[in-house]
Amino acid sequence: MRRYVIAGNWKMNFTPSEATAFINEVKPLVEGKNNCDIIFCAPFVTIGAAMEAAKGSNIKIGAQNVHFEEKGAFTGEISAKMLKEIGVEYVIIGHSERRQYFGETDHTVNLRTKAALAAGLKVLLCLGEVKEERLAGITNEVVAMQTKLDLAGISAEELKNVIIAYEPVWAIGTGLTATPEQADETCGAIRDVVASLYGREAAEGLIIQYGGSMNEKNASELLSKANVDGGLIGGASLVAEKFNAIVDAAQ
Ligand code: PGA
Numbered sequence: 001m002r003r004y005v006i007a008g009n010w011k012m013n014f015t016p017s018e019a020t021a022f023i024n025e026v027k028p029l030v031e032g033k034n035n036c037d038i039i040f041c042a043p044f045v046t047i048g049a050a051m052e053a054a055k056g057s058n059i060k061i062g063a064q065n066v067h068f069e070e071k072g073a074f075t076g077e078i079s080a081k082m083l084k085e086i087g088v089e090y091v092i093i094g095h096s097e098r099r100q101y102f103g104e105t106d107h108t109v110n111l112r113t114k115a116a117l118a119a120g121l122k123v124l125l126c127l128g129e130v131k132e133e134r135l136a137g138i139t140n141e142v143v144a145m146q147t148k149l150d151l152a153g154i155s156a157e158e159l160k161n162v163i164i165a166y167e168p169v170w171a172i173g174t175g176l177t178a179t180p181e182q183a184d185e186t187c188g189a190i191r192d193v194v195a196s197l198y199g200r201e202a203a204e205g206l207i208i209q210y211g212g213s214m215n216e217k218n219a220s221e222l223l224s225k226a227n228v229d230g231g232l233i234g235g236a237s238l239v240a241e242k243f244n245a246i247v248d249a250a251q
Pocket of ligand 1 (some may be wrong): 213235
């Protein structure tokens with residue numbers, strides 16, 4: 001059976017000292033809640049402090065991006081090997097903010113995903129449609145295309161280290177949430193595409209999260225859906241009680 005994965009995406013929030021204080025606040029709240037994996041994806045410079053604070057707890061710390069080259073003249077970038085060496089286990093790739101503001105394409109998302117997996121990282125691969133695509137009724141086509149392009153060349157064995165985060169772009173940071181039915185349907189559509197690529201068994205084992213204004217109020221209903229195996233949470237991951245309530249919804 002699939003296990004819930006509740007991941008916070010801190011985005012460009014929390015300095016090292018702020019992250020330490022936050023982890024110290026959230027740690028006792030989520031202690032012993034082992035029915036889900038709990039991850040916070042931190043800004044690069046904050047990862048070390050967050051890891052130190054999370055030591056010995058059920059909280060894991062991840063990164064928010066990774067470059068596809070091993071090393072070299074790529075000013076401002078961070079390699080998978082660098083993340084591995086400091087003990088990072090998870091990395092977000094393909095977040096819609098990276099796609100919208102930093103020119104990420106399915107091609108670069110695919111390259112980053114391959115590099116991360118080759119280095120032994122687990123990937124939270126984000127995809128989802130924009131508002132116009134949902135309104136035009138082509139959501140399933142869009143997520144199918146993204147799934148195929150983003151996973152191109154990734155083996156069935158490597159897929160075991162991939163989590164897909166279905167994040168409708170119109171729901172991110174907007175307070176608008178996909179209905180539980182929409183989330184379930186689109187996560188199911190993604191699962192069907194994965195089944196067409198890797199077989200039904202692999203697809204049934206794949207964790208697919210929903211992300212986009214998930215909060216303490218709507219989490220239980222979203223997580224109750226058969227195809228929704230967790231959440232990628234932005235805003236509500238910055239408030240300990242809200243995040244804890246989402247972890248509770250996954251128990
Ligand atoms: P949000 O962000 O929960 O603030 O909508 C989700 C995300 O961007 O991963």
